[in-house]
Amino acid sequence: MTVPTTGPLRVAIVEDQPLFRSMLEHTLSGTAGLQVVAAVGTATEAVRALRPGTADCVILDIDLPDGNGIALGVTLRRNQPTLGILLLSAHDAMDLLLDLPADVAAGWGYLSKTSSTSEEVLVNAVRAAAVGETVLDPALLERMTPRAGSAVARLTDRQYEVLRLLAAGLSNSGIGDRLGITEKSVQNHVNGMYATLGIDADPQRNPRVSAALRLLEETGPAD
Template identity: 75%
Template sequence: MTAAISPPLRVALVEDQPLFLTMLQRVLEDAPGLHVVATARTHAEASRVLRPGLAQVVVLDIDLPDGNGISLGVRLRRAQPDLGVLLLSAHDAMDLLLDLPPDVAHGWCYLSKTSSTSEESLVGAIRAAARGETVLDPALLDRMTPRAGSSVAQLTQRQYEVLRLLAEGLSNAGIGERMGITEKSVQNHVHAVYATLGIDADPVRNPRVSAALRLLEETGPAS
């Protein structure tokens, strides 16, 4: 019996730079299982085009010529609660994720346009956003260190590395492969991270999202 083929993930793009918009569209159309269903270059155009249900994920430039991409994302999410959001920015604005209203804080990912973001990480972040997860830019995370006295600072070096990779969107299997340890060891480290950070197993909130946001909240640029 032939397995059913899943329909492609529907993605919308909101980006004001024509060349970058074209490049994004080309990359995503070439990626298996993704389909770009709409593009827009301004806040106003996106508001007209992106009706609820059209896309499953929207890729948003934070700095639009006629408005803020984050406020647009909040409005789109409230109209479509299961919409995934991937933010792109030319400058480090990851901490803006901490200011999101609680009712829409899940399923937002952030990548920098100026870091070494690859096509693989871009596509991975889009898929993670569709699952309601949070993925943070790996190159920007590399520059962060735990704040003194924070819960993150209490983690062992190995636990902190696991948390970093978790925030990059890697699965437990992917973390194990990157670190050269078993998936069972990763699971143990993840549970220890949750315990240290006080992240409860709340079925309503994804603990990986909570852990990624805690990492962002309790770290700062290395001096």
């Protein structure tokens, strides 16, 4: 998936709560490099407004008054295979990303409305979804621990830390800044993590997406 190299990143918002929709629109409109092209409250309005090519990424509330946000996202993605999708929910429904049809599974992110998500996290998630990456809510990830016997449980502490930051949408440079290590060190940890998880360099699959989904699949709430 790619987005236009010129002009702002076009974002659409589908959120039924008027105040929250307005807050999202205000935040994203005030961010350099982003342009809100539509802000609607129902699935019906979204289908009407989001013709293929209208937006590069859409923020979707999972619970809409006239439909399910995930089903709407699948429809929009099949109409526009390059469309990034960022799901929002008031519930912890992050594992729903594991049930997406294979043909549309890349480029979906998930943020919880009730976590301490910052503007930076929101914007990073939008940008990542637009280029086909999978971004998971960092506050929810902090509450998860690897399942016993899983490949994720075999990662070193540092590799697991890198994986969690990768899944939260940080670049290798951003991970290095967060952990106080060089970008080359981050790449070494990423390579080791990919090897342990059995993620290869298949050009048809984004390894960062595969790693994020593996993290989601092989972790559970901390006791």
